Amino acid sequence: MRSFIVKSVTFLVIASILPLIVLWYLFVTNKFESFVNGAEVYASIKMSKEKSKKKKLLLGDSVAKQLVMYNKDNSQINSLACNQAVSMVGHYLLFKNYLAANNKIDTLVVLINPLVSFKNNLDQLFTFHYFLKPFYTEHNKSEFSEMVYNQIHKIPFYSASQFPFIKATNWSPDFKSTDPKLTTFLSPISREYLLKIKDLAEQNNITLLIYPPPLRQSLKPSIDSIRASDINVQGLEKEFNVYFNRVKYIDDQFYVDQPHFKKKFLKSHPNLLSEIL
Amino acid sequence: MLFNSIEFFIFLPIVFILYWFVTKKNLKTQNLLLLAASYFFYACWDYRFLFLLMFSTFLDYFTGLKIYESKTKFQKKFWLWLSISVNLGFLGIFKYYNFFATSFAEALGHLGVHADFWTLSVILPVGISFYTFHGLSYVIDIYKDRIIPVKNYVEYSLFVSFFPLLVAGPIERATHLLPQIQKKREFNYSKAVDGLRQILWGLFKKIVIADNCAEYANKVFMYPADNSGSTLVVGAIFFAFQIYGDFSGYSDIALGTARLFGIDLLRNFAFPYFSRDIAEFWRRWHISLSSWFRDYVYIPLGGSKGGLWMKIRNTFIIFLLSGFWHGANWTFIAWGALNAIYFLPLLLLNTNRNNLEIVAQGRLLPSFRELLNMATTFMLTTFAWIFFRAEDLHHAFSYISRIFSRSLFTVPELSTQTGLLLILFIAVEWIGRENKYAIQHIGLRWPRFIRWVFYYSITLAIFIFAGKEQPFIYFQF
Numbered sequence: 001m002r003s004f005i006v007k008s009v010t011f012l013v014i015a016s017i018l019p020l021i022v023l024w025y026l027f028v029t030n031k032f033e034s035f036v037n038g039a040e041v042y043a044s045i046k047m048s049k050e051k052s053k054k055k056k057l058l059l060g061d062s063v064a065k066q067l068v069m070y071n072k073d074n075s076q077i078n079s080l081a082c083n084q085a086v087s088m089v090g091h092y093l094l095f096k097n098y099l100a101a102n103n104k105i106d107t108l109v110v111l112i113n114p115l116v117s118f119k120n121n122l123d124q125l126f127t128f129h130y131f132l133k134p135f136y137t138e139h140n141k142s143e144f145s146e147m148v149y150n151q152i153h154k155i156p157f158y159s160a161s162q163f164p165f166i167k168a169t170n171w172s173p174d175f176k177s178t179d180p181k182l183t184t185f186l187s188p189i190s191r192e193y194l195l196k197i198k199d200l201a202e203q204n205n206i207t208l209l210i211y212p213p214p215l216r217q218s219l220k221p222s223i224d225s226i227r228a229s230d231i232n233v234q235g236l237e238k239e240f241n242v243y244f245n246r247v248k249y250i251d252d253q254f255y256v257d258q259p260h261f262k263k264k265f266l267k268s269h270p271n272l273l274s275e276i277l
Numbered sequence: 278m279l280f281n282s283i284e285f286f287i288f289l290p291i292v293f294i295l296y297w298f299v300t301k302k303n304l305k306t307q308n309l310l311l312l313a314a315s316y317f318f319y320a321c322w323d324y325r326f327l328f329l330l331m332f333s334t335f336l337d338y339f340t341g342l343k344i345y346e347s348k349t350k351f352q353k354k355f356w357l358w359l360s361i362s363v364n365l366g367f368l369g370i371f372k373y374y375n376f377f378a379t380s381f382a383e384a385l386g387h388l389g390v391h392a393d394f395w396t397l398s399v400i401l402p403v404g405i406s407f408y409t410f411h412g413l414s415y416v417i418d419i420y421k422d423r424i425i426p427v428k429n430y431v432e433y434s435l436f437v438s439f440f441p442l443l444v445a446g447p448i449e450r451a452t453h454l455l456p457q458i459q460k461k462r463e464f465n466y467s468k469a470v471d472g473l474r475q476i477l478w479g480l481f482k483k484i485v486i487a488d489n490c491a492e493y494a495n496k497v498f499m500y501p502a503d504n505s506g507s508t509l510v511v512g513a514i515f516f517a518f519q520i521y522g523d524f525s526g527y528s529d530i531a532l533g534t535a536r537l538f539g540i541d542l543l544r545n546f547a548f549p550y551f552s553r554d555i556a557e558f559w560r561r562w563h564i565s566l567s568s569w570f571r572d573y574v575y576i577p578l579g580g581s582k583g584g585l586w587m588k589i590r591n592t593f594i595i596f597l598l599s600g601f602w603h604g605a606n607w608t609f610i611a612w613g614a615l616n617a618i619y620f621l622p623l624l625l626l627n628t629n630r631n632n633l634e635i636v637a638q639g640r641l642l643p644s645f646r647e648l649l650n651m652a653t654t655f656m657l658t659t660f661a662w663i664f665f666r667a668e669d670l671h672h673a674f675s676y677i678s679r680i681f682s683r684s685l686f687t688v689p690e691l692s693t694q695t696g697l698l699l700i701l702f703i704a705v706e707w708i709g710r711e712n713k714y715a716i717q718h719i720g721l722r723w724p725r726f727i728r729w730v731f732y733y734s735i736t737l738a739i740f741i742f743a744g745k746e747q748p749f750i751y752f753q754f
Contacts, residue, residue: 001297001464008473011732018733019740170743262503 023168032168037129040065041090044082045134048097054078056277057098059091059197060111063213063259067111070266071273078105084117085130088193089148093140095197099204108201109277110194110210113259114185114223114247121187122151123177129170132161147189154179185226186233195235210239211276216258217249246276278321280530281483288318293537297464304461308431311538315440319404322444326402329367330438336363337412338433341419341426353420360416364409371401376605404444406602410569411437415451417573424451432458439540441531445524447545447565454542462539471717472536474732478716479529481735485742486702487522489695490515498666501676506685509676515692516666517659518699521550524563529714548710550658550703551636553650555619556629558658566602570595581624588624593617603665608673612664619657635711698742 026032033042040062058064060081068079080094095108112118122131132155144152152158156173160166186194194210201208215223223244233240254265266272278284292314300306320327340360347353415436418424427433436455442448497504497512504512525546535542549561559567575595581588593614600613623629636651637643643651660677667673709715716735720728 001466004464004466004469007470011729015733015736018737022737022741256500256503262500264503 020165023165027164027168036133036168037126037170037172038083038085038134040082041086041130041134044080044086044094045097047078048080048094049101051101052078052103055105056107056109057095057103057105058109058111058277059095060109061113061117061259063113063261064111066261066266067213067273067276070263070270072270073274077109077273077277078103081111083126083130084113084120085124085126086135087120087122087127087131088118088190088197089122089144090131090135092193092197092200093135093143095200096143099200105206107207107209108197110197110208111213111276112210114212114215114226114243115219116259118186118190119182121179121182121189122148123154123179125175126172128155128158128161128172128175132158133167136161145189145192147192151189184232185229191232191234191236194239198236198239208239210236210243212243212247213259213276214248214250214272216252216255218252219258220249223247278318280527280534281480284321288314289534289537296538302461302463304459305431307462308435308458311439312431312435315435315438315443318440319438319443322403326405329402329405330408331434333364333367333408333412334434334437336360337416337437338426338430341416341433342428344416344419345426357416357420361413364413368405368409371405373601373605380607407446407448408437408443410448410566414448414569414573418451424455427451427455427459429459439535441534442542445527445531446563447528447531447543448569449543449565454540457540465539468536468539472533474716475529475533475536475714477533477732477735478714479526479531479533481739482522482526482529482702484526484739485522485698487519487526489692489698489742490519490522493692493695494519494666498672498676501672501679504679505687505689506680506682507687507689508691509680510685511689511691513659513663513666513676513680515695515699517550517655517662518702520662520665521546522702532714544713548706548715550655551651551707551710552654553632553636553647554623554628554654555616555657556623557632558654559616559620560633566599570599574598585625589621592620592624596620607670608664608667611670611673612661615661615664619661638711694742 023032030042033039033046036042054076056077058068058077058079058081060079061084062082064081065079065083068074068077068081071077078098080091080098082090086094091110098105132152136152136158154177155175157166198208200206227244254262256262278288292310295310296307300310316327316331319330337360340356343356344353347356415424415433419426427436432455435458436449436451439449439454439458494512494516497508498516501509528545532542532544543565545563545565547561547564549558552558552561575591578591578594579587580591583591596613596617597610598613600609600611600616603609603612620629623631636647663676664670664673667676705719706715709717709719712718720731723731
């Protein structure tokens with residue numbers, strides 16, 4: 001019995017240390033970034049810090065990413081589109097990185113789905129993986145407003161998000177926001193950071209365009225009712241006027257879920273993104 | 278509390294230490310401790326259903342005694358049917374009521390009659406199908422004079438609720454488990470080490486194989502119309518390995534855990550994908566359920582001793598029941614029916630007991646004929662799994678019709694990492710197929726250092742290649 005316990009404990013201790021060593025290695029070399037949940041965000045962050053000569057920058061969610069992936073000609077576009085869960089704060093930080101890398105662009109396109117992405121108020125299950133882990137760094141903290149901090153502090157273990165053994169794994173707390181459901185089309189944080197994106201674009205003489213991807217036909221009544229209501233886009237009226245005027249509907253059969261297209265459809269429409277832009 | 282959760286790996290050592298040290302190897306105290314731990318384990322799921330489990334346990338304990346004490350056949354039958362009716366009644370209400378209500382309403386709808394049945398908004402108590410079958414086998418065995426009822430209530434309760442088998446089996450028999458519960462247990466070093474090794478392999482099967490295959494299979498099954506025929510074939514194969522890794526992995530952890538407490542549970546899997554025909558597959562897949570149906574349904578119905586029609590009828594009855602046991606959905610019934618159709622030719626030609634020994638026993642490689650037979654059996658079972666996995670029959674048929682399209686001959690979209698892990702897994706399972714579980718004897722003769730490196734490699738693989746955590750499939754049954 002004694003021998004069994006000693007050997008089991010020894011095995012368990014070594015078995016626990018080994019993964020920690022591997023994790024530490026993955027963390028130090030940043031290799032974890034390519035396989036953890038939210039890997040596409042790390043890829044976008046990395047790209048946002050690289051030099052590029054392209055004059056058009058695209059920010060956006062997973063639908064925008066899908067469109068870029070199947071677009072035939074991306075020679076004029078540099079895309080940092082990743083996932084809506086990064087929130088508008090994440091998009092803003094990507095944009096800021098891009099400019100900090102001395103990239104000169106004339107147009108910034110924010111390609112966003114109207115029903116999911118604008119609603120993000122850093123209150124989602126995936127906020128931990130897609131926002132906190134990649135963006136809640138010492139370097140970025142000065143960019144966060146009080147509203148952002150208030151939301152972050154509601155997420156359990158938010159301060160642990162940068163611990164190597166958490167950041168380099170797929171662990172996240174089971175977070176379910178208890179905030180009252182947002183009735184507005186645009187979340188307060190999305191609005192605040194869209195305005196910041198707009199300011200930054202203006203300071204750098206960049207034209208900001210906020211565009212929708214093509215939407216499924218059955219969403220038309222919802223979109224019409226959003227337009228008819230007070231959507232609280234103060235300071236962004238012009239951009240959202242253009243946004244809603246550009247909504248185009250496509251038959252539901254070409255979608256795999258609410259926002260995403262079927263691969264087959266995208267393969268047969270290789271110019272979809274170019275046409276939008 | 279999942280077997281692959283941190284909570285379980287805190288719970289298990291605590292119970293282990295209390296069991297071997299604090300109880301001072303006193304049998305009564307050990308049993309009481311295991312029962313308390315089992316109830317705690319169950320209450321972690323949903324404490325409200327603990328009362329249902331306790332009631333079911335009491336019912337079978339009580340009716341078991343009554344059957345034994347009964348002087349007349351009529352009295353015996355009364356107590357037996359009371360137990361069967363109440364047990365199946367609970368199962369019917371919690372598991373099947375909504376299915377029958379909606380199916381009946383739909384059938385009436387086809388006849389032009391509008392019927393709106395009241396449906397229940399209840400969740401399925403975890404493990405109900407398993408502990409109900411435990412209890413039923415106990416009372417039936419007493420009725421058939423195979424066993425005498427146990428007097429000690431704690432011993433009986435532990436037989437029903439022993440935590441390693443409580444939520445997803447194996448479905449134990451009183452003749453096998455009760456004597457072990459009643460006998461003084463001494464710590465056995467090699468048994469405990471073997472238990473740990475089996476737990477390790479079970480975790481690998483679940484976390485690495487099943488969870489990785491699940492990610493791919495879920496995507497493919499979710500949007501069959503968006504995938505090529507060849508990708509759908511790979512999706513079905515990945516599901517076949519998902520369900521095997523998931524359930525046999527669970528069973529390995531259950532068996533290994535029980536061994537730490539000096540208890541041997543019934544074997545539930547014996548490398549079913551190396552079967553050479555469907556009959557062999559069913560002798561190797563979910564063995565405790567197949568043998569339960571054989572002993573308590575098939576044989577009492579006359580088995581294969583009657584005429585041709587009786588053979589056919591009984592075969593269909595047990596396969597349909599087996600399908601229905603898995604869940605209240607036509608897909609499970611179709612899965613059961615399909616397996617009955619596969620099985621029938623073997624039964625009618627009397628070749629269903631042709632392959633009783635382990636394939637290629639004592640040889641490294643199978644013969645071409647064995648390989649062909651294994652591939653055919655695997656293909657047939659994988660085809661049947663499509664029904665098992667589908668949301669409904671329409672989903673299953675659209676999946677199958679999409680397979681048989683021109684796109685069947687295109688290159689499938691494959692998850693290379695999962696594919697490579699599967700090849701490695703199949704190789705290890707093949708090497709270890711003559712044992713109770715694949716790595717039981719692998720490396721036992723190697724120097725300790727190399728053996729430990731082997732176990733650490735498995736541990737690291739579990740850690741590095743862990744798929745996105747999925748609940749155990751059989752918990753829903």
